[in-house]
Structures are given as C-alpha cells and as structure tokens.
Amino acid sequence: MNRDALPTATAKPPTATARPATPDDAESIIRMRSAYVLSTPLSEEWIRRCTDELAPRLTEAGDARAFVVTAPDGSMAACALGLIHPVLPAPAYPRGLAARVHVVATRPEERRRGYARAVVSMLLDHLSQVEHVTLFELHTSIEAAPLYRELGFAGSPALMRMTRLDEPATARTSPPSGPDWMPPEQYAATLPKSTAFACMYFTDEDNRPLQLHSVYSPSHPWQLVGGTMELGERPWETAVRECREETGLTVSGPPRLLATVFGLPGAQWPYSTLGMVFDGGRLTTAQIRDIALNPQEHDEVRILPLAEWKAPMPARDFARLTTLEKARRTGEAAYFGTWDWGDE
Known part of the structure; x- marks a missing residue:
C-alpha cells in the first residue's frame, strides 16, 4: 500500500481525471509499485x-x-x-466476492493534489457497483490510514476492512438522516481486532522482581509469567493456567489486578494487544527453587533488584516492569498504554 496517500484539507483538486486502467497500463502500474510501494525495488x-x-x-x-x-x-x-477473489458467502458478502486493494501509489511530484483519493474512490465504487464486491481489505501506513477511514475502512493499518452491501435503498429500515443499522456479523467485521494476554507479577521475599528468560523471543528476552488467552478463558483463568504450565506453581488468588497493558499493532503483529497483569505475590526461597520451567518456552529463572533489570531488557519492557513495581508498592492499579508492536 502507498505510504503517501495522506488526506489534507488544503489539497488541490485533481488536474486530470481518473480513468479505468487497461492491459497497456500494466507495466506503469508495476513500476509505480516497485518505486513507491515495495521496500526493495524490483529488478527489470x-x-x-x-x-x-x-x-x-x-x-x-x-x-x-x-x-x-x-x-x-x-x-x-x-x-x-x-484484486478480486472469492470467499465463502455470508450476510456481509452474499455474492461471495472480496477485493484486496493491492497498490495505491502517486509520484512524489504529483502528490497533494487529491489523486490518491480519486483513484481509490473510483476503484471502490467500480468494485462495489459493477463487480458486486462487498468485502474490502487493505494494509497501509499509519500516516495514510485516515484517508481510508474517511472512505469507510476500519481497523488497524496492518489490516483495514470495509463492507459495502449493494442492497436497494427501499430495504433500509432506518431514517435517511439516522445511522445505518448493520447485522452484528457485518458490524464486527468493521471493528479493530486485538489479542489478549494475562500475566503474574512475582517477586521474592525482598521484593525483587522475578522473570523468565525466553528461548523464542530475542526482542523480549525477559518475560513475566503468563501468556495469550485461549478461547473461552477469562483473564485470571489464563494467568493461573499459564503460571502452572510455565513454572509448575499454582496460584489460588483472590485476583489482584496490578496493571492493564495496551499496545497498537505493528510490523510483527497485525492486531492490537490488550493484557492484564495480576499480583502473584512474594515467593519463598523454597517456592523459587521448586520452579519447573517448560524448556520449549523458557530456560532460566532470574531474580534481580529492579534497577538491575534495566540493562538486560529493552527500554519499553523495563518501563512496564517499573510500572508494575510501583502499582504493587502503592496499591493503585496502573495503566500502561504504550506496549506497541514496534519494528524490532
């Protein structure tokens, strides 16, 4: 997708009219994709x-x-x-047709004239009105996402979706001036998606944080005890299950929430991330000694004073750990809202 399709209130109107492409335009489209969309240009x-x-x-x-x-x-x-492709029919796409907006590109010297909006708008109108496509998907940059939201897309830049039903106007049940009602399945398809996790924050009896060394994540080498929620689980259930699977420890509760964690999607993951971190308590020397790691996930248990965790951890990870320590110390649940997926 184009990184330069930015909406602007001061953009000049197009000085040329968008037209349908023909096979003769194929090479120019490919060269535009090579020069302005792909991170590495194509060879001849x-x-x-x-x-x-x-x-x-x-x-x-x-x-x-x-x-x-x-x-x-x-x-x-x-x-x-x-690019049009078939999908299984559903109420939101009864004809079983979807389309991926694969390329949007504008030459640098021609930008800020409304060309991106013009070609995308005409493409979407043609696909929905002529080809009867009702499900649309694309990925784009954070900077260009506002344009696509104005055109009806929803979700994160990593995956934006839109449905356009070609139902007749007489079938609408809401007043013309009011909002359109959508069936739950169709509405759900327009919403941003997220994954959820739940963790335990443990310390030893001297309040030194305990973390596990990951065998699969070099970008996040030291991790809390916990993991991703499974279908049908509640956050506390996830934290207890993951604790048992990763350490052999059983935590009985009651649940005490230390922090809620949120992150935007990024290069490594297309969904937002929402997590809850619970207070696992202070472990005795015997409990720490009896921890049994799952070798497929972690290979070391380490306990350090908070300040000494800064060196072996990325800054964002240490900031989250510091937030948890403060929440435990003050008794006030925290919100850590910058757990974003970066480009690491």
Whole structure:
C-alpha cells in the first residue's frame, strides 16, 4: 500500500481525471509499485514478469481492476489496483466476492493534489457497483490510514476492512438522516481486532522482581509469567493456567489486578494487544527453587533488584516492569498504554 496517500484539507483538486486502467497500463502500474510501494525495488526481470502476469488480469475476464491518473506529459501520475477473489458467502458478502486493494501509489511530484483519493474512490465504487464486491481489505501506513477511514475502512493499518452491501435503498429500515443499522456479523467485521494476554507479577521475599528468560523471543528476552488467552478463558483463568504450565506453581488468588497493558499493532503483529497483569505475590526461597520451567518456552529463572533489570531488557519492557513495581508498592492499579508492536 502507498505510504503517501495522506488526506489534507488544503489539497488541490485533481488536474486530470481518473480513468479505468487497461492491459497497456500494466507495466506503469508495476513500476509505480516497485518505486513507491515495495521496500526493495524490483529488478527489470521482475518488472517484466509482473507486467506479463498483470496485463491479462486487467481485462474484463481477469480478476484485477485499476484506475489511474495520467500526467500532462503522458506518464502515470497515480494508480490504485484491486484484486478480486472469492470467499465463502455470508450476510456481509452474499455474492461471495472480496477485493484486496493491492497498490495505491502517486509520484512524489504529483502528490497533494487529491489523486490518491480519486483513484481509490473510483476503484471502490467500480468494485462495489459493477463487480458486486462487498468485502474490502487493505494494509497501509499509519500516516495514510485516515484517508481510508474517511472512505469507510476500519481497523488497524496492518489490516483495514470495509463492507459495502449493494442492497436497494427501499430495504433500509432506518431514517435517511439516522445511522445505518448493520447485522452484528457485518458490524464486527468493521471493528479493530486485538489479542489478549494475562500475566503474574512475582517477586521474592525482598521484593525483587522475578522473570523468565525466553528461548523464542530475542526482542523480549525477559518475560513475566503468563501468556495469550485461549478461547473461552477469562483473564485470571489464563494467568493461573499459564503460571502452572510455565513454572509448575499454582496460584489460588483472590485476583489482584496490578496493571492493564495496551499496545497498537505493528510490523510483527497485525492486531492490537490488550493484557492484564495480576499480583502473584512474594515467593519463598523454597517456592523459587521448586520452579519447573517448560524448556520449549523458557530456560532460566532470574531474580534481580529492579534497577538491575534495566540493562538486560529493552527500554519499553523495563518501563512496564517499573510500572508494575510501583502499582504493587502503592496499591493503585496502573495503566500502561504504550506496549506497541514496534519494528524490532
């Protein structure tokens, strides 16, 4: 997706009209994708191969649809490419057709003129009104996401979705001036998705935090006891189960919430993350000695004074640990809202 499709209130209106793309536009679209979408530009061999692949798909019998803006010098100024694919029918997509907005690109010198909005709008209108596509997906940058939200998409930039039902206006039950009602399944498809986790915060009897060394996550080497919630579980149930699986310890409660943790999606994970960290209590020397690690997840138990945890941990991880220590010490539950998935 294009990183430059930013909405702006001061954008100049397009000086050219978007038009449907033809097979003759395939090479220009591929070159736009290579130059302005991909992190590594394509070689000439790959440009040729991709052009040969795309050209026949831009015909009426193909599964690709695109709209382009041509600059005064005849070159391509902007383009939007969508790929149609079948899905199992559902109330939100009764014809079983979906489309992925695969490429949106504008040449740098032609930006801030509304071209991206023009080509994307015409592509979406054509796909929904002519091809009867009702489910749309795309991924984009954080900077460009506001444009797609204005066009009806919802979710995180890593995965934005939209449904457009081609039902007649007479079938609507809400007043024209009021909000449109959507069936629960359709509405749910427009909402941002998240995964959830639950953890225990343990210390020894001297209030030194205990953490486990991960064998699978070099970006987060030292971890709390806990993990991802399973279907049907409540957060406390997850924390107790994960504690038992990872350490052999059984925590009986009652639950005492130390912090709620939230993170936005990023390069490594397409969903937001929401977690709860409970106070596992202070472990005795005997309890710590009896910890039995799952070798597929962790290979070391370590206990350090809080300040000494700073060196072996990423800054964000240490900030969360510091927040938990303060919550335990003050008795006030904390909110840690910057547990974002970065580009690590």
